[in-house]
Amino acid sequence: MASNSDMTVEEVPGSYGTPFFTPISDRLEFYYQGQDKYFQSRVDKYKSTVVRLNVPPGPFMASNPQVVAVLDAKSFPVLFDVSKVEKKNVFTGTYMPSTSLTGGFRVCSYLDPSEPNHAKVKQLLFNILASRKDAVIPTFRNNFSALFDTMESQLASDGKSDFNALNDNTSFEFLGDAYYGVRPSDTELGTTGPSRCTKWLFLQLHPLMTLGLPKILEELFLHTFPLPSFIVKSDYKALYKYFSEAAATALDNAEKLGLSREEATHNLLFATVFNSYGGMKVLLPGILGWLATSDKSLHERLAAEIRGAVAEEGGKVTVNAVAKMELTLSVVYEAVRMDPPVKYQYGHAKEDLVVESHDGAYKVKKGEMLFGYQPFATRDPKVFERAEEYVGDRFVGEEGKQLIKYVVWSNGPETEKPTVANKQCAAKDFVVLVGRLLVVEFFLRYDTFEADVGNVLLGSQVTVTSLTKASASSSSSS
Template sequence: MWASAMSSAAPPVPTKTIPGSYGLPVLGPLKDRLDYFWFQGPETYFRSRVASHKSTVFRTNMPPTFPFFVGVDPRVVAVLDCSSFSVLFDRSLVDKRNVLVGDYMPSISFTGDTRVVVYLDPSEPDHARVKSFCLDILKRSAATWASSFHSNFDIMFDTLEREIAKGGSASGLVPVQQCIFNFLCRSIVGADPSASPEIGSNGFAMLDTWLALQLMPVTAVPNFPQPLQEILLHSIPYPSFFISGVYRKLYEFVEKHGEEVVLRAETEFGIDKKDAINNILFVLGFNAFGGFSIFLPALLTTVGTDKTGLRERLREEVRRVMQGRPGEARPGFEAVREMELVRATVYETLRLNPPVPLQYGRARDDFTLRSHDAAFQVRKGELLCGYQPLVMRDPEVFEDPETFSPERFKGAAGKEMLKYLFWSNGPQTGAPTAENKQCAAKDYVVETACLLLANIFLRYDEFVCADDGFTVTKLQKAAAAVPVE
């Protein structure tokens, strides 16, 4: 008996066999891995197969593969349009157990031998308890989130200004990561990183290393030469002992300086102390720090390299809104909610550059999957894989989908389009709960990105980045009193 992922209101479409194949054992997955990482790259890998199969749903292999990933099955059903991709949010049809990055799961020794919440399916008893705890952390941090961000924003841009004054340009990645790490530690852990000199100076780099070793087998590494990348980075799972000392220092920092948050996990949510700290570290390091470290540089580079007049329009909106809120020296959450273009710019950047490009889910039972123009039978246990940068360029949904156009998310029509913005493991119109897998910090990510842009255009008349990477080349400070046009 087939369950269905098709809306009863949708027009009928023909049922087809899922095209594509997995190739010969060992050789098929190896060829696909080399295409994915080396010969084509992720986007061309998926685009070329959509073109050859004339379908946005097809069978293929995904890394990691041969030779040392014992028990990892690379076979997936790719779902690359908005209709088929949305099935990944349907709890009744897909299971999210241990499929964060596909059939491969990094050893739980990376997370202190705790199977953290991101690997749990909502049907598992521990999921609701830990997800509720994460939502509670965010709710309690709301009062200080903006002020903590503001103080660290000032440090970040003071640093960039000094570097530009000395060398004419400044690499933005380290100052951004330091800013992100410091304000997230205060907001999530409730601790000042400077309480530990080593964590205060190097905590962001520790998290970078911890993340890299877990995700190396499934991540393309820019500027690392081939075939060395395949031989050294994508052929073996790296053991956690390389960073066990680093993780222990981060664990001890949270245990000592985040004791109030940890105690709340134990007393109010019934979570063991060890599991609480390991989940806090994962939320801090993977979900928050890792996600922001990808998304905020993409946002700043997109705005800083724009040649359509976007920066001028953003500056005008930010200053107009702030002038209409006398007594507020810095933008808060309420102020940025009035900045429609700022928010639309954040949404459009998330559409084209989602921080987590791949989403996975395993079929709970046999069901019928629908794309825009066909239906397909998916078998129980098959792993579905969606590549979001292609999904959110779906030409059936987005007009001129390859073009960066914040205006598509403005007005009533723009709000309607938010149901197709899937970056958070759910639609932007959805809400994270203890019963689903949508990112707990979905709204905080958007608000923080809006705060970043609002602060930039309140502080600077001009903000320019180089076209080749996240390098800031111009920061022209605004006059003390900014007239609003």
């Protein structure tokens, strides 16, 4: 591939149209066509994977919907380079939810690494993950074993089981247990946590959502003005109380790092609910959904690998056992390649830049907003063969390992590590481990399964319709 020095640097093609009117028209087109067709139509029209366009929500929610979109695997990584792009207040894109939803604080996701509190909060998250690393596997197995028991009961009585609903409840319990050692249901929150979280998440993400209502209603109530934060005031207060008490040890550590307990609590709430819980609501149904649509031979290979590795560890699920499961890791990577939990990335150019795609090099001016639609990067046919297909063993073997650097769901390549100086997800390794543990726990219990897979707001809807239990001799584990 030619380098920048070999290419003629061009102006970015595309057009923003007429202010105010075109962004609204584009927003309607975005929701009517769907995001894939919307972006592909611009790529086709301008014959470029770097293109100027408008992104939702636009007026009146966002003052400036204009972005330079980077829509292939080669141009996308500019968004990870914090020496070139500023990440201040761009977590949700061209609009920012009111800080009244986060206690009046700009939490870590909205901070650029150049801001002092970014390093303090991210270090706090690293410290929690390190201190609780030994709790992850047992708490996951305990919580998700109960989920599968419930799933079996529902199948026996109703002939089907809604995995998403079970996962929503179980994931929140698991995260409180794994991060802080306190199950939310054992506190004043009871079983209300997931519904409170979902309401709070909705108020931040509704400008980018469509619920299937008449377009005029969605335009008026979802896409034009922010919903008032008082709608979730009592929900947020209840969640805040849980975190202020459950995370007491972590908050002691936060004060040593130079953060107030109040600011740290709002950050832990956001990191746990928005980043981790929001991610698990998408990730785990996504993994199970892709496995449901795969050939049964993949299920057989996973079961054999998982049970063999666990047997070598004396029948125990250990970090060492999971590390040996190459195919298990591959199916998780392939799920996040096909459907990254976070689909959009943003950043303002810190200086005049040249952004290089597979086919050209383009001028970007200081201050312009760069935008990346991640599925176009992770399904890039110039990087991946059969790019639009789920290939469970894609990342197995030496050739497969060479592709792992193009798995970028975490706001950075899977081959790199999050630090206090970058914006890569602090819990990157934790999230991948949780995905693997779902596959492990599932195929220790079952040989194969069937499910109906559809779409919901942020990902896949998985309704399990049959389970084939593993024989006792092949599934023993402790």
